Amino acid sequence: MAKVKRQINERDFKIILPVASQGMIDHAAVRMSNHFGGVTMQPLIRGLWLDQKSKLVKDDNVLLFSSRDLDDKKDKRKTLDSDRKFMKSLASEYAKRLKQDSIWIEEDIVKDVQFVKPTKRRLKRIV
Numbered sequence: 001m002a003k004v005k006r007q008i009n010e011r012d013f014k015i016i017l018p019v020a021s022q023g024m025i026d027h028a029a030v031r032m033s034n035h036f037g038g039v040t041m042q043p044l045i046r047g048l049w050l051d052q053k054s055k056l057v058k059d060d061n062v063l064l065f066s067s068r069d070l071d072d073k074k075d076k077r078k079t080l081d082s083d084r085k086f087m088k089s090l091a092s093e094y095a096k097r098l099k100q101d102s103i104w105i106e107e108d109i110v111k112d113v114q115f116v117k118p119t120k121r122r123l124k125r126i127v
Contacts, residue, residue: 011080012108013087014065016045021098025062028090035086036066069113083107 013036017025025041032039042063051057073079084107091103 009109009111010070010113011068011083012065012106012110012113013068013083014063014106014108015087015091015094016047016061016063016104017094018098018100019044019060019062021094024094024097025064028064028094031090032064032066035083036068039064039066067110067113069115 013032015028015032017028019025029039029041042065045061045063047059047061049057049059068079068083070076070079087105087107091105095101095103
């Protein structure tokens with residue numbers, strides 16, 4: 001029986017960092033931009049959890065995410081492995097710097113990622 005080759009879909013990579021660490025947020029945004037070619041930030045994501053005394057703790061965070069367009073990549077698996085390693089390293093570094101138990105990261109499979117460039121046609125003038 002022939003082996004079925006699985007399609008490698010494109011990805012979104014996300015990390016959540018505490019708002020109180022603005023300098024680190026900017027640093028992470030620069031690093032993600034360098035690695036992925038850009039980053040988007042969604043401000044004010046509220047994290048909630050119970051502490052050891054079952055008291056509800058609230059933490060304001062930001063979500064940083066980048067998309068990986070694999071259409072022009074020759075070795076898609078190698079690119080994704082590199083992306084995963086980068087994100088885990090980034091999260092581990094910030095967990096240590098911020099003295100956090102952990103930093104949340106996520107990899108989402110997306111159907112397609114496109115970066116659409118503007119067209120060069122002229123707009124009709126409305127009178």
